[in-house]
Amino acid sequence: MDSLEKKGMNSSLLNNRKLFYALLILVFIIGSFLTWKTQTNAIETQKQETIMLAKSASSLIPKSYLLTLTASELDLEKEEYKTIKQNLIRFVENNELIHFAYIFMLKDDDIYFAVDSEPENSSDYSPPGEIYYEAEEWNYIPFIQKIPTVSEPFEDSWGKWVSVLVPITDYENNEILGVFGLDYPVSTWYMNTLRNTIQVGIMTLCVLAIIIVLQMIISMNFELKKEKQLIFETDNRLRDSMALYKAVFDQTTIGIAIADNFKYLVETQTGIPSINPAFEKILGRPKEQIADVTWSEITNPNDLGVDLEYFKQFKAGIIEGYEMDKRYIRPDGKEVWVHMIISPLHFENPHNKYHLCIIEDITSRKIIEKNLKESENSKSILLDNLPGMIYRCKFDKDWTMLFTSQGCKELTGYDSDSLINNSEVSYNNIIAPKYRQYIWDKWITVLNKKQKFIYEYEIITADGQTKWVYEQGQGIYDEFDNVVELEGLIIDISDRKNSEDRIRYVNEHDALSGLYNQKSLVEHFNNDIE
Template identity: 30%
Template sequence: DELMITYLEPFLVSCSYVIAAHRNDKRRQEAEKKLRESEELFRATFEQAAVGIARVAPDGKFLELNQKFGDIVGYTREEMLLLTFQDITHPEDLNADLDYLRQVLAGEISTYSMEKRYIRKDRSLQWVNLTVSLVREVSGEPKYFISVIEDINARKQAEAGQEQSNNILRSVIESTTDIVFVKDIWGRYVIINSTGCRRLEKPIEEIIGKDDLELFPPELARKIMEADSRIMTTGETLTYEEDVPECGIMRTLLTTKCPWRDAEGTVIGVVSIARDISDRKQAELALQERKQFLASIYDGVEHPIFVVDVLADGDFRFAGMNPAGLRVSSTSIEQLCGKTLEQVYPELIAASMRQHYTDCLKAGTSIAYEERMNLLGVETWWNTTLTPLRDREGRIHRIIGMTLNVTPRKLAEEALQRSEAQFRQLAEREALLNRLANQIRNSLDINTILETTVQEIRSLLELDSCLFIWYLPKGKDAHSKLPAWHVVHEAKKSDLPTLLGYYLTDATKRCLRAIANLEIIRIDDIEAVTNPVERQFFLTLGYKSLLNVPLQTSRGSIGMIACGSCIDWRGWKDDEVELLQAIALQLAIAISQAELYAQTQNSARIAQEKAKQLEVTLQELQQTQTQLIQSEKMSSLGQMVAGIAHEINNPTSFIYSNIEPASEYINYLFNLLELYQKHYPYPAVEIREQIEAIELDFLVKDLHKLLNSMQVGATRIRDIVRSLRTFSRLDEADMKQVDIHEGIDSTLMILEHRLKKVASFCGIEIIKNYGKLPLVECYAGQLNQVFMNILVNAIDALEEVIGNRSFVNVKAQQKSNYQLPITNYQLPKIQISTSVVEANQVLVQIADNGPGMTKEVQQRLFDPFFTTKPVGSGTGLGMSISYQIIEKHGGQLKCISSPGKGAEFSIFLPIKSS
């Protein structure tokens, strides 16, 4: 952007001169001259810029672009002039780009920059940093946009790599054997890895939030706190040795601490890494390698650019050079500008430059060439491009040059020319090594890695056979204790026999010693092997020549790559041996990674299995605990109900048993009274007054009604007591044959106060469709609890919507066992049906015409603690316990419901327990 502003500023100034030229012809001529110079300078910069520059019409069509722009997006200039920027913009970035353009056109902003993706001609994606500014007409109307793009593909890839590095770093912190911890400004631990927890012999919950005084002896804690305070005060990183207790033993750790800063740079704590002092050298080496790696990333490449004026007499004078060129030529801008070629460079170099500049003038177009220059006594090669610039009359008045240092490439080309065949062979093998390294590193399966390796080696080296062999010092299994070779993978010619399998090491003791010491076995001619047993062993396998390259994994396992020639003897070359050594090194790393991955996968699988087992156990424990609590509650309730029923039953029995004798006695008295009235119709005055006072006629009539009312009440109390005693059988431990209907009726009797009609409640109608059922073997009290839970939920659902809607009729119709009968809308009802199904099952169906349930509620209906009632109105345990009780009886509890269509619970129970 600064470059554009620098070169556009003279251009804009020149434009103002042109406008003023209408008033002053002399000023107009000067303005035109400066305008031409600015345009030429802009054109030179436009073509030679290291960034892509384009003029774009307001409708998005490309009007003009430099070569760099086309190179970045992968199109030629001619192709680009037929496109709009919308055609090559990635769809996901187009809206943001258009929104910015709208703001620029509206005058809300003058320029904008954004990162976006272009779609190259080859359909690949190109990330660029786009800067756009608007050029307007004198009238203020938009004229065109100036777009500058910079290739940022490499940076985007680096950012992706950085994210991957962050993920790896998090994994490394947790898996490292170093102690990693972070403390806040008050010295409290906020992060600590598992290694630190093991070293402190405490779980992480007992560490996080604690300070050093709570974790270490006072003297050691004060030293640690002093070091932390010094770091947070100075803001410096501190590395020191400290003694800390571990398993009752003092160990010396090398600790590195640095301040922990927030986004504003304020110190908010301390970050610490500690490890055993024995690992210090390795850590220092790793740190040094990392520094070198980071330094190499930031190394850049600079290219000199220079401007040469073409004078009227054909001479050349330097007009400018960028900083990279000044550094290369060891000169300053003052020493360069306005000077001729000979005034700046030695005579021979100046003469060569003059010839090239003259050739550019004659050609009238850009030319490129390579030249060799001696700069500061060093021979260097440069690839230079010269582009002529023309003035308004078409005369070439300036040349723009850009040169690239191609010395390394030229040296490589010269070396290639000296030994082209050898270099081609080395390049092919290097390509194999890279390709093979990528292939084996991209797989974490050992068999795939080994199979790929032997196939690639055999193909490149044109071998008859290539094997991978493991050395088994303890034999092939627990029964065989003799050392053996195990050939696990081979690549061979189709006409050769397979060598896969196990081989004892008796005949190859010399090879065994060499491989155990990780020494290469190189035999050009098997016939030259001095040991007859060993020679015969290799000949039996069909070898003429043999090359074995050993490797050792991080776990200490020893293997080897065995290359063989079976048709004719072969002299192994040093470069072949070096190639196989490099492959063996890469292979050992890949095998170690695969083994580590397999171990990690196995550990993860075991952890998942244990987690699942723990989850199931916890769920079972919760269910058992819930059922036990509810059972205890119901048992206590049963005992209380039984006691109340017994207490009520005793006085009620007295009342009920005395009603009949009382009725007889009263009848006797009434008969006697009639006889008195018959034989003494005119009693004394005092008796007549008493008869009138007590209203004897009314008393005689009402006394019979009073006795009948007492008898009905006593009968009602007796029925309620019987229902309470039936329902209270919760603590009976044994199964008994019971009448299901009796249990249902006793439950309904207890709930009658919630069913009958009162002033503010319309009442709930109970419809009983009892079938003929045999006695069912069950836990009567538990089954009554199920009836109670289902009926209470039905009553709650019906009460919830009373006054808000009508109710579905549950009168029996044609239906299956799993279809809720629904016809018209009536008052709230509950229908209870019983029947015998199949050979050994009874079915109890309890249906209501309430609001019903959604599928989501039905799916969780029997989950412990699930409830749709308000907080404090339900525990969410009733249906879960009911489900478990029915399941305990060997039966099934099902629910059919949908919103607005009521709900039906079906209870299937075996007649006899299995």
């Protein structure tokens, strides 16, 4: 019986080994095929994605801009060239995998650089009109066949690349205006492919490893192996957890400390550090000095009252925690602004004895806020004391106001809120009717020429009074030269106009009789004859 049992066990072991090796070979074959298939699909997918990216980017380049380019040094002074170049530079900056972006043009069977993404002071800069002498047959495919192409890895004087070229077509006459190109370093081009392939390879190896481990477990004492494996994995997780905790604790820029009521602890009872380097840096003190003082002693007195009130509620269990902006005092007397978060710590912490203090240095932000507030106050004072009214409005026939200065009330008799978005009255309704159409026509004329608008006209104020005003303004344009808004200054010139009328009256009338003088009569007579 013992012999039969032993023979049966050996037979079972042999069958298990055969099954193991067969499964191992099958997994290896499947894994190899999946790795090859993943690599092939990844390369093809990347080609299609980069072509789509190039097409999308090229479609944003106005074809009217390309029609103005000649692929020569004459383009350097053209605004269209500068606009396209700036867009290419920003495009490359926002796509870390792309090294170059450029536009080729074909002239006399030679490929010329029209625009590239390199600054003019770069050693890799190619000025418009430079011939691409290293062009190969595949560089001509977009020009001849009018289809996108992705090159195989190649090397030129700039390095090793994979290029993506898409034609920019003028569909009205079916002509190629140029070719938009993107250059990827070979190292980054295959990065995603390699990553995906490695992932599949690792998965295959993992499966193989699992099969091997299973065979080993079957061959050995299952319970003993399981026990050892459990201890080993637990130890690894504990070690990894401690390493991760220490890395985060030591390397974060956020200050972290564990406190016992009003005192910060150097370490817990189990020897775990309780004050991280960032906390020491923010407070300007080593952890030993921090532990020697209470946090109330190094808090700015102006912030201490609020902090103590929150802390009292926290210790009483009224609130779960709190956060606030406060100032700590460093040993040199300087203050540091922090955003502080206090939360309970449920670790070796009976009766809510310990709590967690997290601080972030916001001194720079506070300085910026202070400067911004001072700047806004200065600007507000300046605008409020300017004569007349500063405005910004929409380019429509109502002159819909988006902003007016405080001078609006004195000038028009209306509050700023009454004009904003035409809530009570539009500025066009304030303009004397006989000037409205002329002002609209004049604005259109100056905007088309990108000139300043300057004109004197009459307005009717809220109380029905007529005032002469002088307006000077200009248009605000977007990147496509479309008028977005208008802005300018309108001032009261009624006193000047009244003075001019009085001077004109004196020049045209006799001082004693009040009748037209001889010179004025002659002028009127001549005007009537004409």
